[in-house]
Structures are given as C-alpha cells and as structure tokens.
Amino acid sequence: MLSPDLKQRILAAAAAEASPTRRQRVVRSAIRAASALAVPLLLFGLIGGARLAPRPPWLVATTALGTAVIAACALSGAFGRGPSMLGRTRRRLLTAAVVAPVAFLIWKVAASSGVPHMMDPWPDRPGLRCFAVTTLLAAWPLVALAWEQRGSDPVHPRSLGLALGVGIAAAAAVLVDLWCPVAHVPHLLIGHVAPMLLLGGLGVMLGARVLGVRAEG
Amino acid sequence: MSFLRVTYPSSWLPGDMAVREDTRPRAREEAPAAALDPERERANAAMERYARGEDQAFSQLYDSLAPRLHRYLLRASRDPGRADDLLQQTMLRIHRARGRFVVGAEVLPWAFAIARRLLIDSVRRRKNERRTISLETGGHEASPVEVVADQRPADEVIDARRLGSAIAAEIERLPESHRVAFELIQRDGLSIREAAAVLGATPTAVKLRAHRAYVALRSALGDVVDEQ
Numbered sequence: 319m320l321s322p323d324l325k326q327r328i329l330a331a332a333a334a335e336a337s338p339t340r341r342q343r344v345v346r347s348a349i350r351a352a353s354a355l356a357v358p359l360l361l362f363g364l365i366g367g368a369r370l371a372p373r374p375p376w377l378v379a380t381t382a383l384g385t386a387v388i389a390a391c392a393l394s395g396a397f398g399r400g401p402s403m404l405g406r407t408r409r410r411l412l413t414a415a416v417v418a419p420v421a422f423l424i425w426k427v428a429a430s431s432g433v434p435h436m437m438d439p440w441p442d443r444p445g446l447r448c449f450a451v452t453t454l455l456a457a458w459p460l461v462a463l464a465w466e467q468r469g470s471d472p473v474h475p476r477s478l479g480l481a482l483g484v485g486i487a488a489a490a491a492v493l494v495d496l497w498c499p500v501a502h503v504p505h506l507l508i509g510h511v512a513p514m515l516l517l518g519g520l521g522v523m524l525g526a527r528v529l530g531v532r533a534e535g
Numbered sequence: 536m537s538f539l540r541v542t543y544p545s546s547w548l549p550g551d552m553a554v555r556e557d558t559r560p561r562a563r564e565e566a567p568a569a570a571l572d573p574e575r576e577r578a579n580a581a582m583e584r585y586a587r588g589e590d591q592a593f594s595q596l597y598d599s600l601a602p603r604l605h606r607y608l609l610r611a612s613r614d615p616g617r618a619d620d621l622l623q624q625t626m627l628r629i630h631r632a633r634g635r636f637v638v639g640a641e642v643l644p645w646a647f648a649i650a651r652r653l654l655i656d657s658v659r660r661r662k663n664e665r666r667t668i669s670l671e672t673g674g675h676e677a678s679p680v681e682v683v684a685d686q687r688p689a690d691e692v693i694d695a696r697r698l699g700s701a702i703a704a705e706i707e708r709l710p711e712s713h714r715v716a717f718e719l720i721q722r723d724g725l726s727i728r729e730a731a732a733v734l735g736a737t738p739t740a741v742k743l744r745a746h747r748a749y750v751a752l753r754s755a756l757g758d759v760v761d762e763q
Contacts, residue, residue, distance in 0.1 A: 320605050321619075325597055328623050332593055332630040339588035343634030399637050403645035404732040469628065470635060472645075472652040473735040531628060531652040 350466045354459035358490060361455055368496040377433055378496060384425040385492045392418035392485035396478060397463075408474045411481040418488045419514045423506055430501035439502045448498050448509025456483075456490035456517050464524045472531040479525020480518045487517035572724065574599055578642050582629075586636040597626060600643065604650050607723055611654055621657060625650040644729035647719065651733060698756075705755045709748050716741045717748035 338346060370378050395414030399405050406414075430436040460483055471478045491510055498509065578599035584592035604625055608618035628649045629642075636642070706714060719730040720741075727745070731738040 320601055320622075324619050324622070325594075325601070328597060328601075328626045329594060331623065331627055333590070335627065335630065337631045338634040340586045340634045340636065341588070399640075401637065401639055402732060403635075403637055403640045403642070404648055407732075407737070408735055409737070470632065472648040473732065531649050532656050 347466055350462050354462040357458040357462075358455040358493060362493045362497070365451060366497070369499065371499070373436065373499050374433065377429060377436070381426055381429045381501075382492055382495045384429065385422055385488065385495050388418055388421045388425065389485060389488035389492055392481065392488045396481035396485045397467075404473050405471055405478060406481075408477045411474065411477040415477075415480045415484040415518055418484050419511045422488060422491060422514070423503075423511055426495070426501055426506055426510070427503060436499075436501045437503070440500045440505065443498075443500050443505060443509075445500075445505040445507070445509025445512075448494055448500075448505070449513050451497065452487060452490045452494045452510065452513035453516060455493055456487045456513065459489070460486045460517060460520065460524070464521070464528050468528045469531055471525070471529045475525040475528075475530030476522045477525070478529050479521035479523070481521070482525070482529075483517035483519070483521020484514050486521075487514040490517075575641070575643055575724075579640075582633070582636055582642040583638070586633045593630065596629070596642070600629075600646050601626070603643070603723060604646055607647065607718075608650055608654060610718070610722075611651075612657075617657065621650060621653050624653050628653075641729065644725055644733050647723065647725065647729075648733040701756060702752070705752050706748075708755075709751055713744045713748040713751070716744035717752075720745050 368378070392414045395406060395410055405411075427437070463486065464479065464482060467478070467482070491514070494510060500506075500509070578596060581592045581596040581599060585596055601622060605618055605622050608621045608625075609615060612618050612621065625646060629646060706718070709717065715734065716730055716736075719725045719733060720727060725733065727738050727742050730745075731741040734741060736744075
C-alpha cells in the first residue's frame, strides 16, 4: 500500500528541485542548438571555408545538398520522438545509423562519377585530414546535443546515441564536402565515412552514460 | 454476495475461474488505451498541465500514476522499501523531464519505462552486495485471484487461495521475457504497442511472448481447475 508519507515526501522533493516547463525548455534547447550549429561553422571558417576548385560549382552544390538531406533524415530519425515519449524504435534508430553512411557514399560516388577526373586517386590525400576535420566539427555538437537529451531515454539509450553520433557526423560531412574535392572511394571511406562510425561509437558510449535513465544510490 | 476478483480476462483463464472478469477491452493493440481508461486520461491531462507549468498538477499526476507504478515495482523487487525508493526516483524523473513532455503523448508507458529502467539499474548496482533479487517476479501481490469477501464456505475459500497460489507459482515459472510481456499487458494495463515500447521490442515479439505465456499458463492451470 502507498503511504501518505511517501506522497508528501515525493511532492516535497519535487518542489525542492526546479525543473523547466515546456516553454523554458524550448528556449534552452534553442540556445544549445544554436551553439551546436555556431561552433562548427566557426571552426569551418577558421580552416578556410568552402573550396570549390577543381570541382564544378553544380557538383559541389549537388553533393552538399544530397549530404544535407541524408544528415537531416538521420538527425530526424535520432531526435524525433514522434507522438511518444519513448522515442523512435530501436530498429528505426539502427536503420538511420546504418543507412546514413551508406547513402552518403553512394550519393557522393554517383554524383562525382559522371564528372571527369573527380574519382581519380589523390596520393597525397589519403583522407586523414578529412577524418580529423569531420571529427573536430562534429565533436561539440555531439556533446551539446547529448547533454540536451541527457537522461531522456529509458529504453534504448545506446541506439539513440549511435544514431545521434552518426547523424551529427553526417551533418559535419556537409561542411567537409564543401571543403574537400576528393571523391576517390578509399579517401571517402577513410576521411568521410570512418568519422561517422567513430562518432557513432562515441555516441554509443555517451548514450550509456548520459542519455540513459540511471538509478541513484 | 461473495465472489472472486480476477485480475485477468477470462479468455485465458481455464474453465469457470473467472467468476467476475476484468472488463478491459481485449483489442488493446489498436485502440488508444487512454481513451478506454479514465485514469489514464486523467494522468495525461495532469501531465500536460504540469508540462505547461501548473505545479499543482503534480499531485494529481502522482495520484494517477503512483498506485500502478508502485504495484509494478513491488511485484518486481519484492522489497517495499526499494519499491518506495524507486517510485520516488521515477516520479522525480518525470518531474525533471516535464518540459520535454510531448503534446498528446501517453504518460503511463513512459512512466513504466522509467520505472523499469531504474529497477534494472538498481538491481545491477546491488549485485555487488550479493542480494538475491530476481527481476520482475511476482511477490507481495499475493495472487492474481483475490478473495474480496470471505463469506463463502471454508472449502471454497481454500480452493480460491490454492488457485491463486497456483497461478502465482505458474507465472513465476514462466521465462522472464514472457512473464514481463504478459504482466505489462494483463496486470498493468498497457497495450501491446505500449508494452513493446517499454520493453524496446517489436509489437509482434511482445504479442508472441504474451501469447506463449498465456498458453503455458492455460495448459498448466487446466489441471488445477479440473481438480477443483
């Protein structure tokens, strides 16, 4: 049986702990989202911003736009809750995490293969710089957005973290795509797809530690 | 007039066990559960008001959620103190996350999912203390069949108690995944979709687990009822 004391204790504990209302939370979330967007843009500007040559501008626009659509789908798969408080199903999160890197690779190769020399190997660009830049651009948004979602997933926090990591890395890949002209497949795998896997792995770790619901004491 | 209060629908109870059966609709998978349960509607409305900033609504939310959650936690932990503690933690998680509550969402499956996760986490933490706790097992809820009024002949009361014990024992014998799915649906009143969301499984898998539990119970309890 529930004791009246327990109710009083719980009500008192809740009253003693401030929690943001929906409206307050929207404001805070908007600030966090803005910082998650601003920091990578700033870093992108510091490393030189977009570099079109030697690609034709339409190709840059096409690959970046396609990558943006893929990132948006992956992020909506990770962030969207639908009409439920329990978020997306595990299957949907895992699908988003698997499909995003594959779709990015296919899109990039398909768009670039029709343009002469775009798929040529660049021996001095194995992809390590792109790997570092993608990871750098995605790091802060991953931390900020994971913090924003902390303690929110009681069912499958690791899967959510995975989808979040991959989705954010896919969003960072949009900027990197504006910067990197190489479409050689090994370069794409090392410099553009591997960071998505790395960030996905970091997302899994953050999911277990930050996104999940954990008992106290 | 004396009668047995049965917490499961008669559809899975053998023979004449269900003297008065649960009147919850059976096709809960498709129907929105809140529309069928005024208590759930009250909980959703209280949560919505609480998310908008009406602090007094938390008390109403507690009244709507706490009995079900506490029953679940007690059944699963077999420890009244721990059930109280986990209920408090669950309600505080809901309090902290009120700003995140999605308009039109169901609060009950979310609350159950939080309670279940806290319970699992707490069991894991206490493993170091070498306490023997088995997750999701029936306990303080004496039996699914409750004797409401014992004005019947003594042999009927004894039979009913025996039957209740037999049901509780059979439920404990079920594989955990089957038992949890079955109990969330039959005891805690979640729909198949909601139970699936709480367990992080597909509705088909949960339906199958609950069905297997039902078949196992029905087959095991058939003999008991025949004897009586």
